[in-house]
Every structure is written in structure tokens, then in C-alpha cells.
Amino acid sequence: MPMETVRLAREGEIAIATIDNPPVNALGQALRADLARVIAEAGADPAVSAIVLAAVGRAFVAGADISEFGKPPLAPFLPDVLDSIETCRKPVVAAIQGVALGGGLEVALACHGRVASVSASFGLPEIKLGLIPGAGGTQRLPRLIGAAQAFPMMLAGEPITASRALSLHLVDEVVDGDVVAAAVALARQLAARGAPERVCDRTGRLTAADREAFEAQALATTKSSGEMPNAMALIEAVRGVFALPFAEGLAVERALFLKLVADPRSAALRHVFFAEREIARVPGIGAGVKPRPIANAAVIGAGTMGGGIAMCFANAGIPVTLIEQEQAQIDNGMNRVAAIYAMSVTRGSLTPEKRDERLALITPAVGLAAAADADIVIEAAFEEMGVKQQIFGALDGIAKSGAILASNTSYLDVPTIAAATKRPQDVLGMHFFSPANVMKLLEVVRPQGVADDAVVTAMALGRRLGKVPVVVGNGFGFVGNRMLEARTRATERLLIAGALPHEVDAALTGFGFKMGPCAMADLAGNDIGWRSRKARGKTAAVADAICEAGWFGQKTGRGYFLYPEGARSGQRDPEVEALIARISEEQGVTRRSFTTDEILSRLLDPMVNEGARILEEGIAARPGDIDVIWLNGYNWPAWRGGPMYWADTVGLRTLVARLEQQAAETGDATLQPAPLLRRLADESKGFADLKARSA
Structure with missing residues (x-):
């Protein structure tokens, strides 16, 4: 007999329904069924005056059950479960002790009250899956906090803290203690007031000013969203809050949601979402390997790249020493950093106080000796092997034991750089992208001989710096720039041929x-x-x-x-x-002359071909890693899923035929299909069929 995922208990006249569906209380079919059953049972019990909906573990409800993705939905459907909560004649209060994401937040919104622990967080990340909230989120959240606050929260898909949720009136109370006890107290208060107030009936925040602010946001989004179908659907759904009764708004939301599920652009965005989750799993490194502590850093080189990397550390609250050879160079570098921060203050994206805090975390210094106490040293000097070897040779005698020595090289051989030291286990590449303080991609170059914990440290640090870190193998240009060079050569061929x-x-x-x-x-x-x-x-x-x-x-x-x-x-x-x-x-x-389709084929097919070689050589562990790199570092449109995903949508047999034709026309042997590409095409497979391998 399957275990119950929701347990029902009593505290006096208050029923406490506790969700227990490890590891993250995902809203699978069993949980939906148990939740509907428990709400009905407690609602019908004459001895119960109110219901508290709580959970165990590190999540209240973390959203949909990923194992159900791509499968036909099973009853009961989440919108129906939420309707049973909202229409319950007794108050239902959510006691939120962890993350409430996606459907989890929609569950909380259907309740009549919400109490959160100080560590709780809230979000509707469906936009990142190429979707919009599909169980009332687009209709209830604007009614609760106003459309001008709800729309950007849903558009970004990023979670907010409990304190922010309180300021938005998303929750009624935040407690640093027993969240269930606080929810029971609120449930008693609501029960004493009689019939519970439902979020679906609220209109107080849907003012003319709120609509004007939302429409301005919608216009800006329309101009910037390009081919993002979910952004347009989100606008339409939220607009319904002002124009339609709640039930009709729900119907519009559901129709838009189901349309997006079938949209190939949304499917591409879902691929991106899961690929970005997968990059954290580095093949060949076990879960037990822990990162080294990073309390402070040093950056060698105060040019545009070095200054930007130093800003990354300061922005993350990590003290960093920015080092140059001469005082004039470090002065110029610090002036450049200060000017960038000043521009942020002018634009209103940074307060003067935050600017001063961040500048105070950057210590200018002359000479490599200033790197002696750093837990990690990142070299961002001129892209010339002799220069880098000289720096690393000097750092070998300066940096403390266990410090990670990283090169920001874009192309050069990292083992050759490491050979200038006696500690190759501590040397790797950390390839930031320009401008480093803005671009999200970080290629973590894993040369042979580097310690696993050094790689894990670089990955953890990258996330701490707000980057999207991807482990890549050592090889000229690594992944991103190697494929970019293939496109650059293709551009040259096109220009000479007639474009x-x-x-x-x-x-x-x-x-x-x-x-x-x-x-x-x-x-x-x-x-x-x-x-x-x-x-x-x-x-x-x-x-x-x-x-x-x-x-x-x-x-x-x-x-x-x-x-x-x-x-x-x-x-x-x-x-x-x-x-x-x-x-x-x-x-x-x-x-x-060339048609647009011919130009695209001649630009993109060679990139995919190079990506296949990169996979063959183990420079990238997964096709999805390549896609994540190109989305976050080279502006590949997210709704096309990345170059390797795009190749699968075109069909690998088609790509093989096109590459063979291009090779014949140009006489360029590099355009001959890579063996992996040809094998997958012959087997009627795609890159998605490949298993991960160690980079």
C-alpha cells in the first residue's frame, strides 16, 4: 500500500495537514490526491474550525514533479486541488518553512492566510521552462500584491526572500521560530472572523495606477522579448486580471499554458532549464568532494578584464586584491572600476552606499607579493604564454599552500601554464567573459592533474559570483571560443564567396x-x-x-x-x-548571392560539427554543456535551445548532407562531418541520445 504523502493531525479545533513527500515535496499525482482528500476530510469535520497546511523537510513544496514532465497529466489536476482549498468553508493557512516554488507557491496562494519562516523563499520560475504559471499563479498573485509587483516577479522567475514577501503582502507574517504554531494562531484568528477571505475575490490592489504601471512593463517586455512566446503569454494572462472575472482568467491562463507546453520554442527553453541544472554534476567527481574555503582573492592584472573580475568578487562580498606591476597601471584600473560603479549609481541600479561598500572590498596593490594570503589567485594578464608562465612561476613561490591558481586564458594550454609551478594539482583555468562583471558564463578548465577539490571549488565560487560555471576540458579555445572560431572562418568563406x-x-x-x-x-x-x-x-x-x-x-x-x-x-x-x-x-x-537560409547553414553547421569534435575529444561532457555555454556567453537565442539542441531539431542527417556539400564546394576538409556526427546520423539518433562523459 503506498505511503500517505499528507498526514492529518489535530491541535484542538485546528486540523494540521503535513506534507511529507521527500526529497522536496514535489506535486506528483499521489501528493495532489492526498492533498485533495485531506482538505475534503478536514473541511467536513464539524470539530475542525480551520486547517493549517504545513510540510516537513527543506521545502514547503518545490513545484511540479519532474518525473511527470512530458507525460499525460493524471487526475486530480492541480488547478482542481487548489480550487478545493480556496473554496473550503474553513480557513486554510499555509505554514511555509522552506521554498515555495511554482506549484508550491500556487498552493500557498490558494490558501486564506500565509505564515513564513525567516528562511523561506517564494517564486514562480515557470518562465524559465518556457511556460507560465498554470494553476492560477497569474491570476492570484496580482490580486494579492498588485500586477505591477507580480508581473516582474513572474517574468524574472527568480525567488524572493521571506522579508521581501512580507513587504509585498504576499505573506501575512514572518516568524523566527515555530512556523506551524504561528500558522495555528493565525488560523484561529481567521476562524473567529467567520467565512474566510479568498485571494480570488480581492481587487483592492488592482487600481488604475497599478494597471498603468503594468502596461508600461508589458510594453517594455514586448520590445525586448523577441521570440519568447512565454513572455507574451504572461502579459496576456496578467492583463486578464483587469479585464476578466476570476474563472475566465483562469481559463485563459490554462489555455495559454497548454499552448506553451506544445510550442517547440518552449520545449527548447525546458531543455535549457534542465541543461543548466545538469552542469553542476561534474562527471568523474563524487558528491563527497568538498570545495576549499575561499575567504579572500587576488586578481593579477588591472585591465578591463582583471578589473571586471575583481568587481565580481566585490559584488559577491568577497575581499579581493587587484594587482599590477606599476602604480600608474593600478591607478588606471581602479579609476576604471570606480567609473563603472559610478555609472551604475547614475542609472539607479546601485546605491551610493553599496558602491562604497564594494569599492572598499577591492584593495589595489603593486607587485605579486600582495597575493601571498589569497585563497585563490586569478591571473588576467596579456594573452601570451611567456607572460603567463612568468607570472605562475613567480606565484609558485608566493602563494600559500592550498591556494588555487587560476588563469583567465581564452585559448592557451593550461597544463603548459601549470608546468611553471610545482603544484599542478592547484592550477586550472577560469575563463571569464567580457565584460566580466556582466557576463554570466564561466568556463572552468579542468586540465589533467588538477585536484578534484580545486575543480569543485572553482564551480562553487563561480555560482557564488553569480556566474553559470561549466567544466570544460583543456584544448585550444576550450569550447566556446573554439566553436566561435569555426563560425569566424565560415564568415570569411561567405564574404569571399559573395555575401x-x-x-x-x-x-x-x-x-x-x-x-x-x-x-x-x-x-x-x-x-x-x-x-x-x-x-x-x-x-x-x-x-x-x-x-x-x-x-x-x-x-x-x-x-x-x-x-x-x-x-x-x-x-x-x-x-x-x-x-x-x-x-x-x-x-x-x-x-x-546567398539566401538567408544558405547563410545560416554555412555559419551554424560548422559550429555544430566542431561541437561534435569537442564531444568526441571529451572537451565537453555533454551536448547540453555546449548549449549552456553558447546561451550564456555568446548570445545564442534561448528559445532555440543552443547549437546542439538546434542541430537535433534540424536533423543530423540533414546536417551531414549540408556539410558534405559545403566541403565539396569550398575544398575545406574541416567541413567534412565529424565521425560522431556521422555515426549519430547513420543510427538515426541525436545529440540528446549521448551520455555524459568526463571533461
């Missing part, structure tokens, strides 16, 4: 990227790639010619595009287009 910079960029922005490869190169500085190619003995006829002309991008007013008077958006440059045509002629290429 123009604005056509290439338009194809990619139409796909969902915010910026095309040519505009991106202009923004970063074309000289950066030029310098890297020369150091490796590589050439790119078009890109090199643009740099040889001194056209380095936005900073010089010219690159692939023109930027008159400091414009941030480029214009077509007839001189660059003539230069490209001349290079095509010199190479004996007869230029032709």
Missing part, C-alpha cells in the same frame, strides 16, 4: 542573435583577432586586409562597417565591400 557583411549579420540577427559576427568583431576590436592569428601563423584575407587598413572597428570609426561620429550601430561601407570583391577576384572566386 556582404550586412547580409551575414542580418541572417544571424534574424535567427535570434542580438548581433552578427561582423558587428561583433567591430565591437570587440578587429585587431584582437588579427593579433591572435599572426601569433599562430594563421591568415584571413578579408579580416586581415581590414586590419591592415587600420580599420579596427568601433574604436577607430571603421571596421566591417562605418561608425560616423562615434555611432554604436554600423552603416554599410562601400570601400570595405569593394575591398572584399577585390579579394574574391584575386582568389579567382566568382561571387554569387
Whole structure:
């Protein structure tokens, strides 16, 4: 006989229904059925005047049961269970001792009162699954706290603290003690008042001013959301709060929810959600490996990247020493950091007090000796092997025992850097993305010989810094930049074959990227790639010619595009287009036009092919890891799921055929399908069928 997931007990005239469905009290079918049964039983008991809904464990209710995802739903359905709670003739009070997320918060909203412990948190994260709340969240939350407060909470999908929930009137009380006892006291008060007040009947916060504020938020979201169907559905559902009776609003919400469940863009977002959960599991490292303590840090190099990394630590409340070789360099670096914080204050995203707190956590210093006491040292110096080896060789004699030594290298071989020390077990890569204080991605490079606890420490630290850390293996360019280089080579081939910079960029922005490869190169500085190619003995006829002309991008007013008077958006440059045509002629290429689909194929297929090689070599553990990297570091549109997920939607046999055609047309052997890609295509499988392997 299955165990009951909800236990019913009595404290005088108060019935206490306790949810116990480990590990996180997920709302599976058994819990839904037990919850409906217990509410009906207590509601019909004449000796019961009110009901307290409590839970055991670290969660009140953490949301839906993940094991039911993608399967036909089973009765009772959550909206029906919540209706039975809300329409109960006796007050139902939620005693929330942990997280109340998704359906868990919707359960609490259906109750007539809510008491929370100080450690509780609340959220509706469905937006991250490509969905919207589907059990009344879009209708009850705005009625309780106002649409202008509820909409951004649902749009972000991030949890809020108990204190924030109290300030929003989401909960009636926050206690630092026995939350069930406090809920029993509130239940008695509500019972004494007679018929309970239902959230669905509340309209006091749905004022004209509230609607005006919400509509302004909706307009801004419409402009910025692109192809995010869930954002548009959320707007429509919340708008119904003002225009429709509660029951009709629920029906609209449910119809929108079910439509999103079937939307392929939402399916892609669900893939992203689970892929981001999976990256925390590092193959080959057991759950028992604990991170080393990180109380303070040091960053070597106060340039744009080093200063940004130091800001990451300060923003997380971790003291950090920012180190340079000369006083003038460190002064410039600190001035740059101060200017960024000042801009945040001007924009209103940071208070002057917080700015001062964060600046106080950054200690400027001259000389590597200042890194002696740091628990982790991150080198962010010039991308040149000799420079990095010199720094790590010096740090080997300065850093304390057990300190992690990390390089922010974008391309270089980490074991070669580690060889400059006598402690390779402590050396790894931590590849931040520019601007480091903004970009979420962090590639944690795991070279052979590094200690497992060093890797675990870097991952834990990355999360503490607000990053999305992904473990990758050692290899030129690691994952992100290696695939980016494949796209860069594809861009060069397209330009020589007949496409123009604005056509290439338009194809990619139409796909969902915010910026095309040519505009991106202009923004970063074309000289950066030029310098890297020369150091490796590589050439790119078009890109090199643009740099040889001194056209380095936005900073010089010219690159692939023109930027008159400091414009941030480029214009077509007839001189660059003539230069490209001349290079095509010199190479004996007869230029032709390309359709948007052809351009996309020639840009994206080689990336997927390189991703397959990365998986073959074990540089990435899972296809989903590659997707997470490209979503968080390279602006791949989330609703397309990442390059490897996208490849599965296209079909690997189709990609193999297209790559073979491109290889035949260009004579470029790197375009021949990778063995893994070909094998999966032959077996009628996709990247989703691969199992994780150690990176």
C-alpha cells in the first residue's frame, strides 16, 4: 500500500495537514490526491474550525514533479486541488518553512492566510521552462500584491526572500521560530472572523495606477522579448486580471499554458532549464568532494578584464586584491572600476552606499607579493604564454599552500601554464567573459592533474559570483571560443564567396542573435583577432586586409562597417565591400548571392560539427554543456535551445548532407562531418541520445 504523502493531525479545533513527500515535496499525482482528500476530510469535520497546511523537510513544496514532465497529466489536476482549498468553508493557512516554488507557491496562494519562516523563499520560475504559471499563479498573485509587483516577479522567475514577501503582502507574517504554531494562531484568528477571505475575490490592489504601471512593463517586455512566446503569454494572462472575472482568467491562463507546453520554442527553453541544472554534476567527481574555503582573492592584472573580475568578487562580498606591476597601471584600473560603479549609481541600479561598500572590498596593490594570503589567485594578464608562465612561476613561490591558481586564458594550454609551478594539482583555468562583471558564463578548465577539490571549488565560487560555471576540458579555445572560431572562418568563406557583411549579420540577427559576427568583431576590436592569428601563423584575407587598413572597428570609426561620429550601430561601407570583391577576384572566386537560409547553414553547421569534435575529444561532457555555454556567453537565442539542441531539431542527417556539400564546394576538409556526427546520423539518433562523459 503506498505511503500517505499528507498526514492529518489535530491541535484542538485546528486540523494540521503535513506534507511529507521527500526529497522536496514535489506535486506528483499521489501528493495532489492526498492533498485533495485531506482538505475534503478536514473541511467536513464539524470539530475542525480551520486547517493549517504545513510540510516537513527543506521545502514547503518545490513545484511540479519532474518525473511527470512530458507525460499525460493524471487526475486530480492541480488547478482542481487548489480550487478545493480556496473554496473550503474553513480557513486554510499555509505554514511555509522552506521554498515555495511554482506549484508550491500556487498552493500557498490558494490558501486564506500565509505564515513564513525567516528562511523561506517564494517564486514562480515557470518562465524559465518556457511556460507560465498554470494553476492560477497569474491570476492570484496580482490580486494579492498588485500586477505591477507580480508581473516582474513572474517574468524574472527568480525567488524572493521571506522579508521581501512580507513587504509585498504576499505573506501575512514572518516568524523566527515555530512556523506551524504561528500558522495555528493565525488560523484561529481567521476562524473567529467567520467565512474566510479568498485571494480570488480581492481587487483592492488592482487600481488604475497599478494597471498603468503594468502596461508600461508589458510594453517594455514586448520590445525586448523577441521570440519568447512565454513572455507574451504572461502579459496576456496578467492583463486578464483587469479585464476578466476570476474563472475566465483562469481559463485563459490554462489555455495559454497548454499552448506553451506544445510550442517547440518552449520545449527548447525546458531543455535549457534542465541543461543548466545538469552542469553542476561534474562527471568523474563524487558528491563527497568538498570545495576549499575561499575567504579572500587576488586578481593579477588591472585591465578591463582583471578589473571586471575583481568587481565580481566585490559584488559577491568577497575581499579581493587587484594587482599590477606599476602604480600608474593600478591607478588606471581602479579609476576604471570606480567609473563603472559610478555609472551604475547614475542609472539607479546601485546605491551610493553599496558602491562604497564594494569599492572598499577591492584593495589595489603593486607587485605579486600582495597575493601571498589569497585563497585563490586569478591571473588576467596579456594573452601570451611567456607572460603567463612568468607570472605562475613567480606565484609558485608566493602563494600559500592550498591556494588555487587560476588563469583567465581564452585559448592557451593550461597544463603548459601549470608546468611553471610545482603544484599542478592547484592550477586550472577560469575563463571569464567580457565584460566580466556582466557576463554570466564561466568556463572552468579542468586540465589533467588538477585536484578534484580545486575543480569543485572553482564551480562553487563561480555560482557564488553569480556566474553559470561549466567544466570544460583543456584544448585550444576550450569550447566556446573554439566553436566561435569555426563560425569566424565560415564568415570569411561567405564574404569571399559573395555575401556582404550586412547580409551575414542580418541572417544571424534574424535567427535570434542580438548581433552578427561582423558587428561583433567591430565591437570587440578587429585587431584582437588579427593579433591572435599572426601569433599562430594563421591568415584571413578579408579580416586581415581590414586590419591592415587600420580599420579596427568601433574604436577607430571603421571596421566591417562605418561608425560616423562615434555611432554604436554600423552603416554599410562601400570601400570595405569593394575591398572584399577585390579579394574574391584575386582568389579567382566568382561571387554569387546567398539566401538567408544558405547563410545560416554555412555559419551554424560548422559550429555544430566542431561541437561534435569537442564531444568526441571529451572537451565537453555533454551536448547540453555546449548549449549552456553558447546561451550564456555568446548570445545564442534561448528559445532555440543552443547549437546542439538546434542541430537535433534540424536533423543530423540533414546536417551531414549540408556539410558534405559545403566541403565539396569550398575544398575545406574541416567541413567534412565529424565521425560522431556521422555515426549519430547513420543510427538515426541525436545529440540528446549521448551520455555524459568526463571533461
